[in-house]
Amino acid sequence: MKHLTDADRHLLADRLQAMKRSAVDEIRGTSSDVEATLQPQDHEVQNHADEAEAERLGDVRFAEIEIDRARLLDIEQAEQRMAAGRYGVCMDCGDPIPRERLLAQPIAVRCAACQTAAENKLRP
Known part of the structure; x- marks a missing residue:
């Protein structure tokens, strides 16, 4: 972290906070969408295609939540590295x-x- 100025660290901390707020907002918004999708619509005629589409949308929204949760975890880990003075140092080299x-x-x-x-190691 020595290669970063105080101004850099504050700027990056602010960016991490903004990213965190965005991720939390995304999770909340997507969670609300999932709940709405799962609510039965009594006034609509349902068929198997409608049910399959609702299930597919639910699966997509759950996947979006998992992506946002992973991003939130990455952000929190970056904040922890920053607090510990290890931020900005390559974990490999x-x-x-x-x-x-x-x-x-x-x-x-x-x-x-x-x-x-x-x-490159992950590629077949």
Whole structure:
């Protein structure tokens, strides 16, 4: 974190807070949509296609919630690294993550080179 100025750290902390608020709002909004989707509509005629579509939409919304929860966890972990003084250090090589990368991706845990290597390992 030594490569970041106090102003950088405050800016990044503010960005993480904004990302956190956005993720929480997304989770709340999607949760409300799921509840509305699951409520029976007594006034509408239902057929199997309608039921299948409602189930598909519910599945998509649950997947969206899981993505938002994972993003929220990443944000909280970034905040913890910041509080512990480990923010902005690559978890693989230990080098500082460039300021520009952190500004673009405040939850980054790897420098660009290590992130590329990690992604390449996942490819078949």
